[in-house]
Amino acid sequence: MFELDHVVYFTKRSPEEVVEKVEIEKVHPVIGGQHLQWGTHNALFYTKSSYIEWLSIEDLEKARHTNHPLIKQLLYDVDDRDGFASICLRSDNLEQMDKYFSKMGYKTSGVLPSERKTADGEVIRWKMLFIDQKVDESLPYPFFIEWEKDTEERYSALRESGAVKEANEELTINKCKFHVHDVEKKLTQWSRLLSLPFKDNQLKLSNTKFEFIESNDEKERLQTVEVVKSWTIE
Numbered sequence: 001m002f003e004l005d006h007v008v009y010f011t012k013r014s015p016e017e018v019v020e021k022v023e024i025e026k027v028h029p030v031i032g033g034q035h036l037q038w039g040t041h042n043a044l045f046y047t048k049s050s051y052i053e054w055l056s057i058e059d060l061e062k063a064r065h066t067n068h069p070l071i072k073q074l075l076y077d078v079d080d081r082d083g084f085a086s087i088c089l090r091s092d093n094l095e096q097m098d099k100y101f102s103k104m105g106y107k108t109s110g111v112l113p114s115e116r117k118t119a120d121g122e123v124i125r126w127k128m129l130f131i132d133q134k135v136d137e138s139l140p141y142p143f144f145i146e147w148e149k150d151t152e153e154r155y156s157a158l159r160e161s162g163a164v165k166e167a168n169e170e171l172t173i174n175k176c177k178f179h180v181h182d183v184e185k186k187l188t189q190w191s192r193l194l195s196l197p198f199k200d201n202q203l204k205l206s207n208t209k210f211e212f213i214e215s216n217d218e219k220e221r222l223q224t225v226e227v228v229k230s231w232t233i234e
Contacts, residue, residue: 001194001195002089002090002142002205003049003050003205003206004087004090004208005050005088005090005145006044006052006087006145007053007088007176007222007225008055008084008085008087008088009052009054009055009084009085010055010073010077010078011056011082012056012078013056014041014056015029015031015032016031019031019043022043022045024045025167025170025227026167027045027167027171028045029043029044029045029052029054030043030044030046030163031043031119032116033116033117033124034116035115035116036115036117037062037114038066038071039057039058039059039062039063039071040056040057040058040059040063040071041056041058042054042056046158047168047171047173048170048171048172049151049172049207050172050208052225052227055070055085057074057078063075069130069133069143073086073140076136077221080219083221084221084224084225086142087210087222088143088145089144089194090146090151091129091144092150094111094144094146095111097129098111101193104192106131106193107131108132109129109130110129111127111128111129111146112129113125114127114128125147125148126146126148127145129146131193137219137220139180139221141189141190141193142193171228171230172207172208172227172228172229172230173207173226174208174227175208175209175211175224176209176210176211176222176225176226177211177212177213177222177223177226178212178221178222179217180212180213180215180220181215181216181220182214183201183212183214186220190210191203201213
C-alpha cells in the first residue's frame with residue numbers, strides 16, 4: 001500500500017552547511033529549496049527510491065504561526081538536538097487514504113496542498129496527510145505524501161538537474177530504527193495504521209524495513225537510518 005518516500009532530519013544548520021559537511025558513501029546532499037508558507041528550507045539526499053530531508057527554520061516568526069503538523073514538531077524538537085524525527089510514506093491517492101483512515105477511526109489533518117520553491121525559481125507541488133496526534137515525547141506516526149508528478153517523471157527531472165547522479169541510485173534506505181518505550185505497543189499501533197503484519201520487532205515495506213528498539217530516551221523518535229549500496233546481479 002505504501003512505500004517509504006523520505007525520512008526527515010531536524011537541524012539548526014542551513015541547507016548550505018548540510019551540503020558542505022554531510023557526505024554519505026562519498027555523495028553529498030543537494031539544496032532543496034524554501035517552503036515559503038512554513039518559514040522552512042531544506043537539503044535533500046536522494047537514493048534509489050527515497051531520500052533524506054534535512055529540514056531547518058529559515059523564518060522563525062512564520063514557522064511559529066503556521067499550523068502545519070511537521071513544523072510544530074520541528075519547533076518542539078529542534079532546540080533539544082539535531083536528529084532524525086519522522087518518516088513520510090508515498091501514496092498515489094491521498095483523498096482515498098484520508099477516507100480509509102477516517103473509516104478506521106483515525107482523525108486526520110485532511111489533505112494539505114504543499115509546495116517548495118527551488119533556487120532557480122521552480123515550484124514543486126505535492127499533497128500531505130497527517131494522522132491527528134499531539135506533539136509530545138511519543139513517537140510520531142508516519143505522515144503521507146502524494147506528488148504532483150509520478151516517481152519516474154520526478155526522477156527524470158532530478159537526473160537532468162544533477163540532483164540525482166548514478167551514485168545516488170546505487171544507494172537505498174535499507175532500515176529505519178526507532179527508539180520507543182514499549183516495542184509491542186508501537187508495533188501494534190503502526191501495524192494497524194499501515195495494514196502491515198509485523199515479525200519480531202520489524203515492519204517490512206516494499207522498499208525498506210522499520211525496526212523498533214526499546215529505549216529509555218525521553219523522546220520516542222526515529223534514531224538511525226541505514227543507507228546501503230544496492231547491487232543488481234545479472
